[in-house]
Each structure stands twice: as C-alpha cells, then as structure tokens.
Amino acid sequence: MTVTKTMTLHHLGEQRYVGHSASGHQILLDNSPIKVGVSPSEALLAAVAGCTAYDVVEIMRKKRTPLAEYRVELVAELDDTTTPKHYRRMTVRHLGRGQGVTQETLLKAAELSHEKYCSVAASVKSEIVVEAALLPDPATP
Template sequence: MQGKVTWVDELTFVGEAGSGNSVVMEGGRKNNGIRPMEMILLGVGGCASYDVVSILQKSRQEVISCHCELNGERPDETPSPFTRIEMKFVVRGRKVKETQVKRAVELSADKYCSASIMLKNAGVEIVHSYRIEEV
C-alpha cells in the first residue's frame, strides 16, 4: 500500500492513495478539508462497516442500509491520540436476524477489521453496539 501527502498552502494538504483516490486534509483553521484524526475515525468506521455489510450479505440477510455512528474520545493535551472509540451500527432491512448482526459485528471487531484491531492493540478501547430497524 502506498500514498502521498502534498502540502497545498497554509495547513492544507492533499492525500493521494496508491489507488489514485484523493482527499483534502486541513488542520482546522479554514475548515476546508477533513482533519487527519477525523480520517482515522472514519477509516475505522469504514473498515468495520465494510465487514459488517459483507458478512450480512453472505448470510443472506436482506439489508437495505447500514451506517456506523462513531464517537472518538481524545485527551485535551498533546499528543492527543484516541483513548476510546464507540461504534454503533444501525442496520435497516427486512427480517434481519439479530443473531446475524451480532455475529457480523463481533467478527469484524475480533477477526477482520484491520483498522480497529490495530487501534485496539495500541491501547484504544473500542466499544461496539448495534440497532436493527425493520423496514
């Protein structure tokens, strides 16, 4: 995996992944890009969401939509790494079985999501929950 981050001006940067996709990052002064720590939070949510949806699809659950609500806690001092991340998956579908959602979330947390496992191994407390909404 490769990437490149290029300074644009002031505290604005463009990150380009090896895939060719890019994102604007900014330190928060102008608010014209995502902050790097926000990218980490969204990255872990995206990684886990990919797992959950994929596992539910493979178990033939009729999922209409899924989103992951994230809350990251950081201390006020510098450096301020995440100390705790709460992830709440909201799965909407038809007759989606709770046992399958629980299993998908657990498999993502314990086996598949490289991002959350990496953060957990670095000492970040990661808490998972879910809610199912019948359509």
C-alpha cells in the same frame, strides 16, 4: 506475507493537504482555520468506521440477510491532556435493518468485524511502530 501500502501527502498551503494513494485516489486533509476537508484525526475515525462497515455489509450479504439500510456512528474520546493528544476509547455503533436482519445478527457481524477482519481497528488497538525519516533532497546531485 506482508503487503505494503503507500500514501503520498502534498502540502497545499496553510494546514491543508491532499493525499494520493497508490490506487490513484485522493483524500483531502484540512486543519486550517477555514476547513474544506476533514482533519487527520477525523480521517482516522472515518477509516475505522469505513473498514468495519465494509465487513458488516459483506458478512450480512453472505448470510443472505442483506442490509436495506445501514449506517455506522462512531463516538471517540480524545484525551487532550496528553502530548500528543490521542484517542482513549472508540465506540462504533452499527444501525441497520433489512428483511431477516435482527439486532442479534447485526451485532454478531459487527463483533466478527471488530475481532477478526477490520485491519484498521486492529491497527488502532495494537502498538504500531511509527518512524520519522527523511527522503533525499531531489535537488541534491
């Protein structure tokens, strides 16, 4: 089964945009000289980190070893010698602790997320078809 997700982006001026999701939430993307939001490429990193974090927290909870403290640090290597620039490698570091939590169980949860559950990481690792299209001009009858 295919699930369709949507995001509508509105230009706010300069290189600043607000995205509206179908669920009614917003994200501010900003690549202007005076930034007040994250750049699109930073948003991608946050999406990968957030997706795997959701999985790891849930996996650890289901194993009855909930995390008392947890964070994800993502380090990405951006190849700026290509056009377009793109990420060559991402290292996602999971740091957490809690009663009964071992480095081994945390690593297994992280690996399970990256290999089986995290749709964002899976999308980044795969070939995604991205097409450009035009919407009809609403002013045109």
